[in-house]
Amino acid sequence: MAFSSSRGGVPTTPTLPTGVQIASFDTYLEAQRAVDLLSDKEFEVQRTTIVGTDLRMVERITGRLSYPRVALAGAMSGAWFGLFVGLLFGLMSDGPILVMLLPALVIGAAFGMLFGLVSYAFTGGKRDFTSSSQVVAGRYALLCEQSRVGEAVRLLGEAGIRTRVGGPGPTQPVSGPTTAQPVGAPPWSEPQQPQQAGPPPAAPPGGPGAGQPPAGEQPAETTVPAAPTFRPWEDEHGNPRYGRRLPQRPTDGEENPS
Known part of the structure; x- marks a missing residue:
């Protein structure tokens, strides 16, 4: 359904509706009542449009044949x-x-x-049965031309109908972060919040399996550096330690007292 032109004509080809959404209803009767109230207050209802979204074909079984x-x-x-x-x-x-x-x-x-x-x-x-088919929408939006939005909202507000100007239209996607739900989860379960990208958490030290490579991978060979050899009265650079004496080295022709 699209807006009528200023001459009251209807487009000959299917045309998407334009305008501002001023109200949304669960049933068609509520949307029809809103337009009827605008008509009773002498509002130009040809500037409004009822758009049904989330269409479903419903076949109701009426009896056995x-x-x-x-x-x-x-x-x-x-x-x-x-x-x-x-x-x-x-x-x-x-x-x-x-x-x-x-x-x-x-x-x-x-x-x-x-x-x-x-x-x-x-x-x-x-x-072997009789039925009646209908096309039913899950939601009905009431659109109005931009130039008459203020008047339409005021009239609907006086009649006690809740309005919402600038809501997401039937052909406009709702912007914003969405929550993902795991496949196979029941409809009443709470959706999972989107995970922020970042480095994976580090494993706690000393936990089970710490230091072991993942399954299917060979452990890498590590070389342990050899410990430096030095005497107890010298440091690793060969210098004498303070507080200790070096033993006297025997000279030529003398015997070691040890």
């Missing part, structure tokens, strides 16, 4: 057609109308019953 029910429905439809034909011929003839109505009514009911039974027999019992 059987041969007696098919025969009755065919007889009733044939009787109406026979009544029309009898009335037409009765008006064109000079005799009484009832003389033409009764035979036409009976003949029409008989032929209608016959056609109904034959048509049902050809289906082979593949559809």
Whole structure:
């Protein structure tokens, strides 16, 4: 459904609606009531549009189909057609109308019953029920032209109808962060918050499996540097430690007192 032009015409081709959303309703009757209130207050309702979103085709089963029910429905439809034909011929003839109505009514009911039974027999019992189909929307938005938004909102507010100007339209995506829900989770479970990108948390030191490579990977070979060899009275650079004496080295021709 689209806005009408200034001359009151309707676009000949399917056109997306334009305007500002001023209210949203759960049922079509609520949206119809809002437009009816605007019309009662002499508002130019041709500047508004009711847009249904989240469309679904609903087929309601009305009953079981059987041969007696098919025969009755065919007889009733044939009787109406026979009544029309009898009335037409009765008006064109000079005799009484009832003389033409009764035979036409009976003949029409008989032929209608016959056609109904034959048509049902050809289906082979593949559809033994009657139903009624409707296209139902999950939400109904009321749009209004930009130039008349203020007046429409004021009139709806005076009637006690909640309005919301500038809400997300039926063809506009809702912007903002969305929450992801795991596949297979029940509909009543709380959605998971989106995880922020960042480095993975470090494993606690000393925990189980610490220092062990992941499964399927070979441990890398590590080389341990050799400890420096030095005497206890010298440091690692060969210098004497303070507070200690170096033993006297024997000179040539003398024996070590040790």
